[in-house]
Amino acid sequence: MRSRFQQGLDELKEKLLRMGGLAEQAIDRATEAYRTRDSKFCQMVLAGESAINDAERDIDELALDLLAMQQPMAIDLRFVLAVVKINADLERVGDQAVNIAQRVLDLISEPEVELPVDIPRMADGVSTMVQRALESFLDGKAEVAEAVLQMDGIVDRMKDEAFVMLVQKMTDNPACTRQALDVLLIARNLERIADHATNIAEDVIFWVRGADVRHGGAHYRE
Amino acid sequence: MSTPAPQGVSLGRRLSNGGATVFAVGAAILVLVPLLAIFAYLLIKGIGSVNVAFLTQTPKPPGEVGGGMANAIVGTGLILAVASVIGLPLGIGSGIYLAEYARNRFGDVIRFTADVLNGVPSIVVGIAVYSLVVVRQKHFSALSGGVALGIMMIPTIARATEEMLLMVPNVVREAAYGLGIPKWRTTLSISLRTASAGVITGCMLAFARVAGETAPLLFTAFGNQFWNLKLNQPTAALSLQVFTYAISPYDDWHKQAWAGALILIVLIVGAVAAVRIATSRGMLKGA
Amino acid sequence: MGVGIEVRGLNAWYGKNQALQSIDMTVPANHVTAVIGPSGCGKSTFVRCLNRMHETIPEARADGSVKVGEMDVYGDGSDPVEVRRRIGMVFQKPNPFPTMSIYGNVAAGLKLNGFRNRKQMDELVERSLKLAALWEEVKDNLHKKSGASLSGGQQQRLCIARALAVEPEVLLMDEPASALDPISTSKIEELIFQLKQHYTVVIVTHNMQQAARVAELTGFFLMGSLIEYDKTEKIFTTPADKRTEDYVTGRFG
Numbered sequence: 001m002r003s004r005f006q007q008g009l010d011e012l013k014e015k016l017l018r019m020g021g022l023a024e025q026a027i028d029r030a031t032e033a034y035r036t037r038d039s040k041f042c043q044m045v046l047a048g049e050s051a052i053n054d055a056e057r058d059i060d061e062l063a064l065d066l067l068a069m070q071q072p073m074a075i076d077l078r079f080v081l082a083v084v085k086i087n088a089d090l091e092r093v094g095d096q097a098v099n100i101a102q103r104v105l106d107l108i109s110e111p112e113v114e115l116p117v118d119i120p121r122m123a124d125g126v127s128t129m130v131q132r133a134l135e136s137f138l139d140g141k142a143e144v145a146e147a148v149l150q151m152d153g154i155v156d157r158m159k160d161e162a163f164v165m166l167v168q169k170m171t172d173n174p175a176c177t178r179q180a181l182d183v184l185l186i187a188r189n190l191e192r193i194a195d196h197a198t199n200i201a202e203d204v205i206f207w208v209r210g211a212d213v214r215h216g217g218a219h220y221r222e
Numbered sequence: 223m224s225t226p227a228p229q230g231v232s233l234g235r236r237l238s239n240g241g242a243t244v245f246a247v248g249a250a251i252l253v254l255v256p257l258l259a260i261f262a263y264l265l266i267k268g269i270g271s272v273n274v275a276f277l278t279q280t281p282k283p284p285g286e287v288g289g290g291m292a293n294a295i296v297g298t299g300l301i302l303a304v305a306s307v308i309g310l311p312l313g314i315g316s317g318i319y320l321a322e323y324a325r326n327r328f329g330d331v332i333r334f335t336a337d338v339l340n341g342v343p344s345i346v347v348g349i350a351v352y353s354l355v356v357v358r359q360k361h362f363s364a365l366s367g368g369v370a371l372g373i374m375m376i377p378t379i380a381r382a383t384e385e386m387l388l389m390v391p392n393v394v395r396e397a398a399y400g401l402g403i404p405k406w407r408t409t410l411s412i413s414l415r416t417a418s419a420g421v422i423t424g425c426m427l428a429f430a431r432v433a434g435e436t437a438p439l440l441f442t443a444f445g446n447q448f449w450n451l452k453l454n455q456p457t458a459a460l461s462l463q464v465f466t467y468a469i470s471p472y473d474d475w476h477k478q479a480w481a482g483a484l485i486l487i488v489l490i491v492g493a494v495a496a497v498r499i500a501t502s503r504g505m506l507k508g509a
Numbered sequence: 510m511g512v513g514i515e516v517r518g519l520n521a522w523y524g525k526n527q528a529l530q531s532i533d534m535t536v537p538a539n540h541v542t543a544v545i546g547p548s549g550c551g552k553s554t555f556v557r558c559l560n561r562m563h564e565t566i567p568e569a570r571a572d573g574s575v576k577v578g579e580m581d582v583y584g585d586g587s588d589p590v591e592v593r594r595r596i597g598m599v600f601q602k603p604n605p606f607p608t609m610s611i612y613g614n615v616a617a618g619l620k621l622n623g624f625r626n627r628k629q630m631d632e633l634v635e636r637s638l639k640l641a642a643l644w645e646e647v648k649d650n651l652h653k654k655s656g657a658s659l660s661g662g663q664q665q666r667l668c669i670a671r672a673l674a675v676e677p678e679v680l681l682m683d684e685p686a687s688a689l690d691p692i693s694t695s696k697i698e699e700l701i702f703q704l705k706q707h708y709t710v711v712i713v714t715h716n717m718q719q720a721a722r723v724a725e726l727t728g729f730f731l732m733g734s735l736i737e738y739d740k741t742e743k744i745f746t747t748p749a750d751k752r753t754e755d756y757v758t759g760r761f762g
């Protein structure tokens with residue numbers, strides 16, 4: 001029975017990584033849309049949302065079946081639980097990418113304005129976090145996941161700086177308030193994606209080490 | 223691969239099945255035939271001479287007509303009682319020992335000895351007991367007769383007891399040990415009780431076999447024309463009496479021999495039947 | 510009320526083969542403790558050493574310290590029969606005494622240890638059958654039906670009642686449900702859960718889900734050694750030893 005079970009676990013992993021790929025792709029396309037101000041990238045992101053949602057449903061169902069039929073224990077049980085949680089985080093990442101695309105569509109419809117925020121740089125950082133988190137899941141490496149946790153602080157600071165800059169800009173030049181708000185929201189969306197990447201990393205650590213490192217501590221079972 | 227549709231059994235198989243059944247039934251009938259024939263013959267030859275006098279009087283002097291085998295009937299009962307007192311406890315006891323305590327080389331030696339003892343000719347047992355008991359007591363006795371027959375009962379009872387005890391599943395014993403019941407108590411109250419049906423059958427087999435033995439009694443009980451209820455005096459026995467009368471020249475005694483043989487068979491069958499009925503009514507369970 | 514069991518340095522042999530190597534284990538009172546492990550790991554041997562049943566097998570012996578409450582099981586002058594009276598045992602295959610009625614079975618431990626008071630015996634039999642959740646099903650046929658005429662699940666509950674009738678402090682169960690169907694199994698498991706209020710229960714099982722369902726503590730045995738012993742949740746979610754993990758995830762055994 002072990003091999004059938006192992007097949008189930010492998011399938012779950014494969015599907016989750018594929019969904020992760022879709023999520024990464026959505027982030028990249030949204031970033032590209034911002035940089036090029038080309039609405040076709042936005043359309044791609046919007047069109048790709050249903051694939052991500054379908055993947056979420058598929059993975060949840062497979063995980064449920066595996067739990068019911070194979071009664072996994074210990075590390076296998078933690079793995080399935082981690083997959084279910086990462087599944088939810090990836091779907092939210094997809095949603096955030098869609099939100100970014102919608103903000104970009106709005107920006108495109110307005111005159112272009114020079115803003116003191118380097119969104120592409122922030123987006124790259126965030127994209128790297130998601131990538132690394134998924135890598136740590138692929139390889140089952142808790143150290144890689146821990147590195148992701150470190151990066152979250154950087155993204156938070158970038159978002160806070162952007163906030164200050166944009167508020168300043170809006171005060172100085174009320175005409176570009178709309179664009180500034182769009183960019184602020186995009187920054188916020190990116191920060192949320194970074195949080196989800198952090199969650200994914202925490203779930204990987206839980207799976208591999210059995211330690212609950214959420215909310216800042218390392219909690220091992222007594 | 224589809225499963226073939228069920229077909230009727232082939233003719234060849236039905237024939238061989240029928241043939242085997244006929245053979246088995248036939249063999250069983252053939253076994254019964256001699257038994258029934260003997261019994262019928264005894265009945266025919268003997269029933270005429272079984273009367274109140276036969277059952278209540280002692281033998282008359284040789285040559286005289288009349289008399290009976292009353293003392294022999296009672297004597298047989300006395301000797302068999304002594305034999306049972308010796309044979310049952312020793313037989314069941316050794317059976318218990320072999321099954322529960324001696325699953326080893328020493329036990330194998332005892333088993334072998336019992337089997338050998340089983341095969342010793344009954345007259346040899348009689349002679350042995352003669353040397354050991356009769357010579358020492360300086361007279362023939364019911365006691366020595368009982369000893370001889372008792373010795374002959376032991377191997378059969380021991381082996382039957384051992385076999386039946388071995389058939390009691392070990393988990394039953396373990397259940398008793400787990401309750402804190404000591405081994406000896408477990409053996410008696412649980413194992414033996416579970417095996418009781420088979421043990422009783424073994425005892426009845428042994429009893430029925432020795433009840434009809436004549437040779438061992440020749441030099442031990444010796445026989446007696448008169449009443450005797452004392453254990454240390456020569457005693458009459460049905461088998462001895464039948465033997466003596468059968469080889470005598472007297473016609474009347476021949477008739478009485480038939481009657482004696484018939485009575486002996488009836489008593490043995492009756493005893494076995496009584497025990498069977500008692501066991502099936504659960505009266506003998508609970509050792 | 511149950512008592513705790515303290516095992517220190519327990520070794521056991523079958524002839525020349527050592528089946529248990531220096532086992533240290535503390536079983537708390539009024540808890541259910543499960544013992545799991547692959548075939549041949551020594552879990553049954555371990556449990557049978559607790560009530561000195563191990564030595565009933567020819568050429569088997571054990572030494573070490575086993576303290577059940579105040580009783581030193583292997584101490585000088587300790588009587589195995591007395592030990593077994595204080596520690597009850599239920600076996601894998603239900604084994605009611607074949608010639609006895611239901612009442613006779615439950616009372617066997619009492620009767621054969623010299624108990625005579627008929628009224629008290631009746632009460633104890635009723636109480637034991639109630640504790641074993643069998644009373645309602647058999648109360649009208651106590652003397653008429655034989656122990657062997659019950660169904661498998663009922664027979665096992667009868668054996669539990671029989672073990673409880675002598676009022677042990679500890680109940681040892683060697684794969685008690687492995688020969689039973691799922692419904693009987695769940696009844697027995699429910700029963701075990703109830704029993705821990707009054708007794709200390711140690712259960713050997715090869716079914717990990719069963720250990721997970723009934724036991725608060727679980728010990729994992731492998732090749733005669735106790736590898737890991739901890740709260741059941743820990744053993745099945747985050748075991749400390751890789752060997753434990755390999756076993757509970759089904760990678761071997």
